[in-house]
Amino acid sequence: MTAATSGHAASAPPGTAPVPLGKRVGRLMIAEWTKIRTVRSTLWSLILLVVLDLGFTALFVGLTVGQWDKTDAGDRATIAADPTSMILGSGFFLSQLTVCVLGVLVIASEYSTGMIRASLLAVPRRLPMLWAKAAVFGLLMLVLGVVVSFASFFIGAALMNDKVPVSLGDPGVLRAVVGGGLYLAMLGLFAMAIGAIVRHPAGGITGVIGFVLVLSPLAALLPGSLGDHVHAYLPSEAGHLIAQAHQGKDDLLTPWQGYGVFAVWTVLLLALAATLLKRRDA
Amino acid sequence: MIEAENLTKRYGDRLAVDDLSFTVHPGRVTGFLGPNGAGKSTTMRLLLGLDRPHRGDARIHGRHYRDLHEPLRVVGALLEARAVHTGRSAYNHLRCLAQTQGVGRKRLDEVIELVGLTGVARKRAGGFSLGMGQRLGIAAALLGDPSILILDEPVNGLDPEGIVWIRTLMQRLAAEGRTVFVSSHLMNEMAVTADHLIVIGRGKLIADCSTEEFIERSTEKMVVVRTPEAERLTGLLTAEGATVVPGAEPGAPLTVTHMEAPRVGELAAAEGLVLHELTPRRGSLEAAFMELTRESVEYGDTAGGAAAAAGLDGAAAIPGAVPAQEGKTR
Numbered sequence: 001m002t003a004a005t006s007g008h009a010a011s012a013p014p015g016t017a018p019v020p021l022g023k024r025v026g027r028l029m030i031a032e033w034t035k036i037r038t039v040r041s042t043l044w045s046l047i048l049l050v051v052l053d054l055g056f057t058a059l060f061v062g063l064t065v066g067q068w069d070k071t072d073a074g075d076r077a078t079i080a081a082d083p084t085s086m087i088l089g090s091g092f093f094l095s096q097l098t099v100c101v102l103g104v105l106v107i108a109s110e111y112s113t114g115m116i117r118a119s120l121l122a123v124p125r126r127l128p129m130l131w132a133k134a135a136v137f138g139l140l141m142l143v144l145g146v147v148v149s150f151a152s153f154f155i156g157a158a159l160m161n162d163k164v165p166v167s168l169g170d171p172g173v174l175r176a177v178v179g180g181g182l183y184l185a186m187l188g189l190f191a192m193a194i195g196a197i198v199r200h201p202a203g204g205i206t207g208v209i210g211f212v213l214v215l216s217p218l219a220a221l222l223p224g225s226l227g228d229h230v231h232a233y234l235p236s237e238a239g240h241l242i243a244q245a246h247q248g249k250d251d252l253l254t255p256w257q258g259y260g261v262f263a264v265w266t267v268l269l270l271a272l273a274a275t276l277l278k279r280r281d282a
Numbered sequence: 283m284i285e286a287e288n289l290t291k292r293y294g295d296r297l298a299v300d301d302l303s304f305t306v307h308p309g310r311v312t313g314f315l316g317p318n319g320a321g322k323s324t325t326m327r328l329l330l331g332l333d334r335p336h337r338g339d340a341r342i343h344g345r346h347y348r349d350l351h352e353p354l355r356v357v358g359a360l361l362e363a364r365a366v367h368t369g370r371s372a373y374n375h376l377r378c379l380a381q382t383q384g385v386g387r388k389r390l391d392e393v394i395e396l397v398g399l400t401g402v403a404r405k406r407a408g409g410f411s412l413g414m415g416q417r418l419g420i421a422a423a424l425l426g427d428p429s430i431l432i433l434d435e436p437v438n439g440l441d442p443e444g445i446v447w448i449r450t451l452m453q454r455l456a457a458e459g460r461t462v463f464v465s466s467h468l469m470n471e472m473a474v475t476a477d478h479l480i481v482i483g484r485g486k487l488i489a490d491c492s493t494e495e496f497i498e499r500s501t502e503k504m505v506v507v508r509t510p511e512a513e514r515l516t517g518l519l520t521a522e523g524a525t526v527v528p529g530a531e532p533g534a535p536l537t538v539t540h541m542e543a544p545r546v547g548e549l550a551a552a553e554g555l556v557l558h559e560l561t562p563r564r565g566s567l568e569a570a571f572m573e574l575t576r577e578s579v580e581y582g583d584t585a586g587g588a589a590a591a592a593g594l595d596g597a598a599a600i601p602g603a604v605p606a607q608e609g610k611t612r
Contacts, residue, residue, distance in 0.1 A: 117365035
């Protein structure tokens with residue numbers, strides 16, 4: 001008998017010995033990756049994200065260019081001031097909803113199917129499961145978001161070339177394009193946090209879309225500077241500033257400040273989700 | 283070893299588990315018996331850290347479940363409610379669970395083979411029948427080759443062949459020295475599967491003893507006697523302390539309790555009475571169980587009627603399973 005096996009036999013019974021942190025993290029991330037890639041909703045959501053993003057970039061930018069001569073000078077100036085923002089914004093407008101849906105489903109579908117019980121039996125401390133899921137899903141959205149963002153930019157820039165030439169080398173443009181990926185990744189985590197709090201796919205999706213699409217026009221109706229401030233600090237309004245090459249003249253926040261506000265929203269919601277996950281019966 | 287100590291769980295103002303204490307030992311199948319709604323599933327969820335108790339403690343090998351570093355290698359659990367993502371294949375379901383504990387692919391294939399799902403492992407679990415879902419749950423429980431198994435109603439939805447399979451499996455696992463804790467609301471199933479029984483009703487402990495002892499205590503011994511001289515025999519036996527219930531019609535057999543068959547035969551022979559039949563019998567275990575838990579049944583009140591139909595005198599059914607419960611079983 002080797003020293004290693006006798007040492008093992010003398011130690012704690014199987015499964016009760018501590019596992020090194022690095023190994024633990026690795027295992028949970030691999031498991032969460034398996035979970036994400038082995039359900040069809042992931043694949044469909046991601047295909048839809050790419051198709052909607054690139055499709056609407058081409059459509060909106062194409063229409064804008066086609067109507068350029070009939071567009072009034074003020075609008076032309078706005079677009080010319082920051083064509084990157086216009087290109088990326090065209091793509092995100094609808095495709096971001098697929099990220100919201102997927103973010104909610106990643107966690108809420110575990111509750112609706114009962115899978116959460118199996119997950120928590122495997123990770124009874126609970127929070128490591130949530131963090132691993134957030135890390136894996138966040139990274140997936142970041143990678144895909146950056147790729148989609150670059151593709152969207154190149155499509156849009158090519159279409160715009162005759163009217164308003166823009167290139168990655170222009171000030172702020174590279175940051176804005178990478179920022180598009182950062183925005184989608186943070187939006188995914190934001191949606192996941194709401195999914196974890198609501199624990200119900202339909203409810204979670206409604207909640208996120210309410211935040212992203214409904215709240216901002218409502219806040220814009222508030223009178224005066226109060227409305228401007230509330231509007232500026234809403235999660236998706238603040239967050240998408242990172243996909244602008246530079247701060248617009250009406251923007252209260254710089255791109256990084258806006259992204260910081262979005263990150264604070266997300267961290268607070270994740271903290272709430274973690275607290276509830278720890279306290280509630282599963 | 284599983285230990286529950288004063289476990290108490292409240293849902294709203296309903297006590298689901300009420301100050302429940304017991305120990306489940308390795309090397310035998312321990313049945314966890316109680317009518318529907320008695321708190322079996324809740325107790326198991328408390329043991330597994332899915333629900334938190336309002337009071338009391340549940341320990342696995344002396345630790346809380348949440349303190350187990352690789353829980354699936356220690357405890358395998360099958361829950362009553364399904365715990366599978368319907369959109370994922372059986373193989374991938376087991377795979378993502380295995381990955382959390384560093385369980386390899388070889389073991390994965392082994393358990394799939396063991397539960398007989400090899401042919402459908404790549405199919406989505408959402409399309410599985412109740413029985414296949416149950417087998418998948420058992421595969422998940424066995425994944426980490428755990429020393430403790432906690433199975434909530436494992437025979438649910440299984441066909442007769444599947445029931446024999448799971449029964450044999452549980453007995454084999456216990457014979458290997460594992461702790462097997464299995465719940466059921468079916469007394470007869472437990473009578474043939476479990477070595478030891480923990481019986482609860484309305485969240486409270488009713489009995490904690492060997493299955494043999496439980497059957498011995500809870501089922502009345504009776505003797506069925508047929509004789510042309512019923513009246514004389516009745517007088518004779520009653521004088522010796524037996525209770526005799528006459529047949530429904532003249533010529534029907536008498537039911538004698540509180541006296542063994544040989545003694546009945548001896549008394550009859552001494553007086554020269556003719557006997558046409560002398561058969562020792564036991565009351566139905568199922569009926570005795572229903573009688574025992576009647577007061578604690580949450581829904582309906584068919585238990586009493588069923589016990590009566592089974593020909594049992596309720597008064598004699600349970601000679602007090604747990605001392606504190608004696609008054610209550612009456």
